[in-house]
Amino acid sequence: MIQLQSVEKSFSGLHAVHPLSLMINKGEIHGIIGTSGAGKSTLIRMMNLLERPDKGSVYVNEVEMTALKETDLRKARQNIGMIFQQFQLVMNRTVGQNVEMPLELIKIPKAERQKRVEECLNFVGLSDKIDAYPAQLSGGQKQRVAIARALANNPPVLLCDEPTSALDPSTTSEILQVLKNINETFGATIVIVTHEMNVVKSICNRVSIMKEGRLVETFSIEPIGVDLNEDHYIEDLRRIAKVKD
Ligand SMILES: Nc1ncnc2c1ncn2[C@@H]1O[C@H](COP(=O)(O)OP(=O)(O)OP(=O)(O)O)[C@@H](O)[C@H]1O
Ligand SMILES: [Mg+2]
Structure with missing residues (x-):
């Protein structure tokens, strides 16, 4: 592999x-x-x-x-997804928008992106934080967002x-x-x-x-x-x- x-x-x-x-x-x-x-x-x-x-x-x-x-x-x-010690989230984007980023890059249509963002956040147990900003999250929650973002492309x-x-x-x-x-x-x-x-x-x-x-x-x-x-x-x-x- x-x-x-x-x-x-x-x-x-x-x-x-x-x-x-x-x-x-x-x-x-x-x-x-x-x-x-x-x-x-x-x-x-x-x-x-x-x-x-x-x-x-x-x-x-x-x-x-x-x-x-x-x-x-x-x-x-x-x-190949990647996550880091310091999470590397984009601070002026919401949790949902952070997870959406890799999907925007490959030009996935909006509705499909939205669905995938919800799936990924659900997988890491953070559905309720979709509109929060990274600064409002604990370290563990930030890392989960980073994981959800890494998972977006499956x-x-x-x-x-x-x-x-x-x-x-x-x-x-x-x-x-x-x-x-x-x-x-x-x-x-x-x-x-x-x-x-x-x-x-x-x-x-x-x-x-x-x-x-x-x-x-x-x-x-x-x-x-x-x-x-x-x-x-x-x-x-x-x-x-x-x-x-
Ligand atoms: N971009 C760089 N420019 C110059 N030297 C570097 C660079 N990246 C790593 N090094 C050097 O290469 C060596 C290995 O670094 P590396 O970051 O891979 O170690 P590490 O095992 O990940 O350490 P740590 O546990 O502190 O993260 C170190 O001596 C480091 O200073
Ligand atoms: Mg290192």
Whole structure:
């Protein structure tokens, strides 16, 4: 589904990503974990060519992204949704208008756009916020709007760069549950960049570890599921507290 072949990227002499190859299978939730500066964002941004690799090839849904011209690349990107840590919503547009944006770009008729916006907002549980502005929403709600916008084109692939890093633990669980639902309902392939082990443990089927621009190892894992309450944090704290007593 997503295939990186010997991709690499430097920024003015600094090797952000050394040559690496990675295959992400259709329908999996793939985590990419590593410390700050490891090259995670550069790697995920090479998957939709927001960052063009210096060398190597990128294939998404059997299309060689690295071989496409700008107009074809724009088209191919419609099949790849992306969400970010800081949500990247357009602040002077309503929630509904934010979700509508990708549909305007591809000139979907108004009535059809409206229907799709409602479907997507309904999916993320925010139908009642359609006329609100992003500034009126919590962080978790903003991320749901960003997810709804990413879903508007019904993309088979969703890229997530630190989707929960700006959120508290219980909001993180909610967002992870939304991502899991997208994976299960639409069979979407999801890539999640994170530095949070809990994110990986909750929903990822496979995880790649990055260190200093290199892919250290890829594991298959059994996700433990999304914990929608905070009891386990309390349990963790109790354990630590006992050790210290
Ligand atoms: N546009 C850029 N120009 C110059 N250097 C860059 C650029 N983007 C990334 N880098 C550098 O490449 C390296 C990898 O950065 P990257 O953002 O991919 O790391 P990361 O793993 O996502 O880190 P973080 O967890 O902090 O987001 C870093 O040393 C960073 O400073
Ligand atoms: Mg990053």
